[in-house]
Amino acid sequence: xxxxxxxxxxxxxxxxxxxxxxxxxxxxxxxxxxxxxxxxxxxxxxxxxxxxxxxxxxxxxxxxxxxxxxxxxxxxxxxxxxxxxxxxxxxxxxxxxxxxxxxxxxxxxxxxxxxxxxxxxxxxxxxxxxxxxxxxxxxxxxxxxxx
Amino acid sequence: xxxxxxxxxxxxxxxxxxxxxxxxxxxxxxxxxxxxxxxxxxxxxxxxxxxxxxxxxxxxxxxxxxxxxxxxxxxxxxxxxxxxxxxxxxxxxxxxxxxxxxxxxxxxxxxxxxxxxxxxxxxxxxxxxxxxxxxxxxxxxxxxxxx
Numbered sequence: 001x002x003x004x005x006x007x008x009x010x011x012x013x014x015x016x017x018x019x020x021x022x023x024x025x026x027x028x029x030x031x032x033x034x035x036x037x038x039x040x041x042x043x044x045x046x047x048x049x050x051x052x053x054x055x056x057x058x059x060x061x062x063x064x065x066x067x068x069x070x071x072x073x074x075x076x077x078x079x080x081x082x083x084x085x086x087x088x089x090x091x092x093x094x095x096x097x098x099x100x101x102x103x104x105x106x107x108x109x110x111x112x113x114x115x116x117x118x119x120x121x122x123x124x125x126x127x128x129x130x131x132x133x134x135x136x137x138x139x140x141x142x143x144x145x146x147x
Numbered sequence: 148x149x150x151x152x153x154x155x156x157x158x159x160x161x162x163x164x165x166x167x168x169x170x171x172x173x174x175x176x177x178x179x180x181x182x183x184x185x186x187x188x189x190x191x192x193x194x195x196x197x198x199x200x201x202x203x204x205x206x207x208x209x210x211x212x213x214x215x216x217x218x219x220x221x222x223x224x225x226x227x228x229x230x231x232x233x234x235x236x237x238x239x240x241x242x243x244x245x246x247x248x249x250x251x252x253x254x255x256x257x258x259x260x261x262x263x264x265x266x267x268x269x270x271x272x273x274x275x276x277x278x279x280x281x282x283x284x285x286x287x288x289x290x291x292x293x294x
Contacts, residue, residue, distance in 0.1 A: 003173065023285065026150065030177040114279055114286065132261055132275060132288050138170065139261065141279050141286045 004138075006105065009037040009080075010098045010112040010131065013072055016144040017113070023142045024111040025080050033109075036086035038101050039073050040094040041065055066091065095130035103136055114141035151285075153252065156184040156227075157245045157259040157278065160219055163291040164260070170289045171258040172227050180256075183233035185248050186220050187241040188212055213238065242277035250283055261288035 009024045011017055021037075028035040069089040077087045088101055102110050114128045128141050156171045158164055168184075175182040216236040224234045235248055249257050261275045275288050 114282075128279060129276060132279060135261075135290060138290050139288045141288070143282060143285050 004031045004033050004109045006034045006036065006107045007031075007109045007111060008098075008102050008105070008107040009035070010094070010110055010127070011037055011039045011073065011076060012094075012113060012127070013039065013069075014113065014144075017076070019144060020111055020113045020142045021076055021080055023140070027109070027111070027140070034086070035080060035082050036088070036105065036107065037073055037077050037080070037082050038088040038090075038098060039069050040090055040092045040097045041069050043091045043093060062091070094127045096134065098127070098131055099134045099136070108137045109140060110135055110137060111140045111142060113144045115144055151178045151180050151256045153181045153183065153254045154178075154256045154258060155245075155249050155252070155254040156182070157241070157257055157274070158184055158186045158220065158223060159241075159260060159274070160186065160216075161260065161291075164223070166291060167258055167260045167289045168223060168227060170287070174256070174258070174287070181233070182227060182229050183235070183252065183254065184220055184224050184227070184229050185235040185237075185245060186216050187237055187239045187244045187248075188216050190238045190240060209238070241274045243281065245274070245278055246281040246283070255284045256287060257282055257284060258287045258289060260291045262291055 004027070007024055007028050009021055011020065024035065027033075066089060070087070073087050073089050074084070077084075090097060090101075098110065098112075101107075110131055112128050112131055128139075132139050132141070151174070154171055154175050156168055158167065171182065174180075213236065217234075220234050220236050221231070224231075237244060237248075245257065245259075248254075257278055259275050259278055275286075279286050279288070
């Protein structure tokens with residue numbers, strides 16, 4: 001299992017995303033692997049019956065978010081020569097759905113960003129944590145440098 | 148920062164250590180990097196005054212553990228062509244001292260094993276977690292397969 005064949009970038013659209021993509025591309029080139037990219041949009045309830053009068057989420061907003069995510073990923077993917085079949089944008093729980101996508105597509109290395117453990121960064125780093133524990137494959141956490 | 152130049156294996160002497168070493172060697176070869184290996188022996192107090200009558204830890208035992216660790220690492224290192232100058236065995240706190248060693252030696256990728264999050268494996272995985280959050284460089288967590 002030491003020769004990677006399919007690398008998945010878990011993109012989060014932060015300013016540092018470029019670092020993650022560059023590192024993944026570099027490894028994909030050195031290993032001559034297939035490269036894919038995914039982005040999971042944190043899911044939210046369309047309607048919460050308890051708070052219905054307060055929450056009014058247009059279904060169109062959901063579609064707009066998905067479209068926007070797909071455009072963003074397509075832009076990143078074009079710079080990495082990733083074909084559209086290897087771009088996945090979905091609503092879900094990033095902590096679980098990145099791992100699920102990896103498993104479904106025989107990914108053997110997930111590349112994601114890792115933040116330090118101070119303040120807000122601790123929260124941002126939790127997806128990397130979850131991937132680390134749940135993934136059935138190797139995980140490369142790219143240390144995001146402060147710009 | 149996308150070209151790795153110095154990779155550090157954080158070895159824990161578990162049965163799965165070979166997987167971590169093989170993956171690290173593979174990357175080191177593909178990137179043509181320097182490869183180092185370290186093992187931190189969990190530190191313990193020589194004497195606990197509260198329990199002195201019950202605990203009698205011979206200083207010689209500490210030396211023996213260090214020697215044993217060094218022998219083990221030397222054995223692993225010889226299979227990886229790692230010179231003695233790049234083998235570090237120390238007493239300390241694995242969660243912090245692996246990261247410290249990496250920083251002191253300009254390591255840009257730490258390779259360590261990651262366990263699932265069930266039962267005892269959750270505890271074993273905590274070093275990978277700590278490295279992920281504290282490291283100033285990238286971290287590759289090699290998913291340890293049940294043998």
